Amino acid sequence: MGFVGKLKKLFSPAGPRLVASALRYQYWHRKNQWIYLKHGLALENECVGDFMPHDIYWAHRSIYDFACDHLPSRSGLRVLDLGCGVGYGAALLAQDDRVASVTALDLDEACIRYAQRHFGDITGLRFAPCAAEDFPSQHAGPYDFIFSSNVFEHLDDAGALLRALPKHLAADGRFFFAVPPIFDEAERARQNAVEFHRSNHLIAEWQEHLQRAFGSPGTFYAHRYTPRQPDRPYDATSAPIPVTDLGSYDFSFTASGLDASQSGDTLTAIWVLGLP
Structure with missing residues (x-):
């Protein structure tokens, strides 16, 4: 302009x-x-944490809560959180009664140090610094549940890692995958301007990658802000005030086709997949 x-x-x-x-x-x-x-974190990053419970934190937290609904219904689960940030979500997964262990990885060593300080005493939860692309060689599965939220858009070759994932998923395991919703070239251009974003695919392109990797597109969910107080706007400025009038219950997840999800109020594009 x-x-x-x-x-x-x-x-x-x-x-x-x-x-x-x-x-x-x-x-x-x-x-x-x-x-x-x-908190010893990098000044310029995209991480959110429980130390700043603003609207963006609750949007991310609600994705972890939704993921818990998709854990396989048996005990002894081995979980991988690929790109765990400061660890609050990995801690949430680890405290589910079905989960035996959570391996939580992040490239940012400062985030891992924060996570170890605040959540390292949770039974079965292990944090380690590791780039997402390196997990197949350093933290190979199989895992019963692999979770990744708002990570793959940061990778140079997201498709290559998606193709490698099925080898590290148990036969009846599930992959929970979340990325920013990009529906058109205008939004792709905006995402391309974000410093840390590398793989800015349209949601139809992400689905093609998932189809090739898993042999199925899985189930798609549109993540939206649906507040209990209809007149309360979503605040994307990272302002932590107010901090008490919002929670995971102010967000919804609707299974739909890609076309039905193409509206400005979709915050996150989510797929849940298993092996064929």
Whole structure:
């Protein structure tokens, strides 16, 4: 957008609201950097944690809660959390009665140190620094449940890792896969501008990758914000206030076809798959 276009936008009826939103984002972005520093985390990253229970945290947390609903219905499960961040979700999985062990991996060693400090005493939960692409050689399965949320878009060759995954899944195991929803080229261009994003596929392209890797597209779910308070907007500025009026129950997961999910309110594209 050129200078004239920016001026027109600024002086439009929505201008003051856009300025306020931008200032709010910048304020919380800077404030959150100090929170990251306090916990020994990198200043510039995309991790969210229980130390900042804002709307984005609850959106991510709700995905872990939904994943627990898809754990195989038997005991002794071996679980892999591929890209565990600061570990709150791996801790949630590890505390499910069906789970015997969770191997939680992340490339960011600072995140792993945080996770070990805060969740390392949970029985059966093990954290280790490891790039997602390296898990087949360093932490080979089989696993009964492999979980990955908002990780594969960070990989240079996401398709190659997807093709390797079935070898590390137990015969009756499940793969829970979540990525940002990209429905068109305009959204792909926006995601391409994000520093840490590498594999910005349309959701139809992700489904093709999954079909080739698993022989089936699995079940697709659209993750949406559906608040109990209908007039409460979703705050994507990482502002931690208020922190008490939101929870996983303010998000929903709807099984649907890809076409039905193509709306602006879809936060995450999710597939649940098993071996044929």
